[in-house]
Amino acid sequence: MAIRSLKNGTFSRSLLIGNTAYDPPDFESIATVSVGSGGAANVEFTSIPSTFAHLQIRAIIQTNRGTYTVDEFNLQVNGVTSANYSRHELLSSAMSNDTPYSQGSGSETKMANIPTISGVKANYFGAAIIDILDYANTNKYKTLRYLGGADSNGDTVGLHNVLGLGSGALYVNTNAITSIKMYPQNGTQFNQYSRFALYGVK
């Protein structure tokens, strides 16, 4: 509640004149999922409030894919599982002195496919930062960008995508994003200690 002193005109948003005014933060934590000992087939944020301008997901990730060190995880929104996404990535393999390559198309079933790592090498976790811009605006298609990957200290068995920069969009409608689902590409679950944190940006 805003208060103005009648004596000296001092304005304050706190109930005690003279205290530092409370300035609501522009970057807020909405929800966090920390995967427990049983693993998680997927991680989903639901009932996302429409009160922010943008969303950011910050995550560390490990899947239970066997044999291969590398894996990816996928992202879908609002329960859309059909080929209504467009997606493009610039990717690096872990091969020395390689040339980055691209993948993706205008007809994809995932909004993002982000490199990460499996538990073949214990204690190795990938990292990802995903920005979904203007997610609550009902006048435009939704778009995201991501930076993600994992370094495996030279493990090259079956190695391909390990570091990626990507963008994705949903073209089926202009609905506000109210749910986000993430799941492994090759493994059947995210392993314990994987963590996904959703933030709102005003």
Place this chain on the structure above:
Amino acid sequence: MPAGLTYETVATTTLTTTTASVTFSTISGSYTDLILVFADVKLSGAADSAINFQVGNGSVDTGSNYSFTIMGARSASGTPFSNRLDTTTQGRSNWYTSITSSVAAMSQMHFMDYSNTTTFKSILANSRVQPGDANYSGTETIVNLWRSTSAINTIKVYPNVGSFTSGSTFTLYGITAA
């Protein structure tokens, strides 16, 4: 009243003299992630240099416990590059691009889940070296790995050769998840 800010400044340093390295120490473990931002970081005492970092608990780890994979493009080259370096003694915020006395780095480094004592630590870097010299300018993305389950409470950044110039600014932010 809020319990604490989700995104707050932990520490900031603007150099007032030429300095060989910048260290953030006794970093609180109360955040979820850390972000280190470079602004107008330039070089003195050498022609050009990459920017390295080391992390640790108490003191920085100087052993061969780092590795990284990079991807980027340099202004002088029409071909983007990708490479990796294994089992090395430092991580990188940039490698193929370089800072000089007139070409500055503007970078973000994300230390993800830095204080957990269970996983090895991944550090994502998004680096921009400003236009000015096509041989050094460009953009790089790097995923670094520190092979230790220790919590990070010390971060040291330093140029591969030379020193940082006066006016170089380093700001450390903490992000707290719900």
